[in-house]
Amino acid sequence: MQVVFREFDPFDLWIWLEFSTVPSPMEKEYVEEVFNSWFFLGKLGGFDAENLQVQEVGLEISYLDYDHKRADRKMMALMHNQGEFEYLGIWGRCWFDLGTSDAIALDILINSLKQLSEEYVRIERLFIGGENEDWPVEEHRRVQFY
Numbered sequence: 001m002q003v004v005f006r007e008f009d010p011f012d013l014w015i016w017l018e019f020s021t022v023p024s025p026m027e028k029e030y031v032e033e034v035f036n037s038w039f040f041l042g043k044l045g046g047f048d049a050e051n052l053q054v055q056e057v058g059l060e061i062s063y064l065d066y067d068h069k070r071a072d073r074k075m076m077a078l079m080h081n082q083g084e085f086e087y088l089g090i091w092g093r094c095w096f097d098l099g100t101s102d103a104i105a106l107d108i109l110i111n112s113l114k115q116l117s118e119e120y121v122r123i124e125r126l127f128i129g130g131e132n133e134d135w136p137v138e139e140h141r142r143v144q145f146y
Contacts, residue, residue: 001117003110006130010098011080014137016127017092017113027121028092032085034116035094038109042079042098047105050077077101088135095137 017031041047051070054061083095098105106128117123131137 001114001123002125004125004127006127008129010101013096013098013129014127014131015094015096015109015129016125016132017123018125018127019090019092020122020124022090023087023092023121028085028087030116030120031092034109034112035082035085038105038112039079039082039096042101042105045076045078045101047079047101047108048077049102049104050075052104075100079105091132091135093132093135 015035019027023031053066053070054064057064078099079101080097080099082097085092085094110126113123113126
């Protein structure tokens with residue numbers, strides 16, 4: 001799976017997938033479950049690079065003294081909104097407002113989609129940001145989020 005970054009606005013972000021073939025209903029479910037799970041974790045503040053205490057310790061985490069005060073002192077890193085996933089032929093897209101979530105969220109999404117592509121549904125390219133000329137984004141669609 002090739003990853004391509006285009007114009008990036010975290011508050012108005014389209015993520016595009018180009019599949020090898022038109023995805024089946026089951027393949028669409030897999031893709032949407034990845035994106036919905038990713039967004040839900042982001043909505044709960046899971047992508048906060050300022051509070052990666054376990055990662056910072058390394059491999060030896062037995063009896064880690066987790067600093068709850070440190071976790072409470074930082075600014076919240078929350079995703080705000082997600083649009084509905086849409087398909088057109090071999091393309092899929094979804095709109096996001098990533099809010100104050102950190103860039104680690106994108107790394108986690110890329111890693112997850114890479115494995116999904118290897119195991120379940122072949123994704124040729126993942127585009128983060130920008131728009132596709134052959135599938136324009138209508139302004140009124142951006143506000144249809146949940």
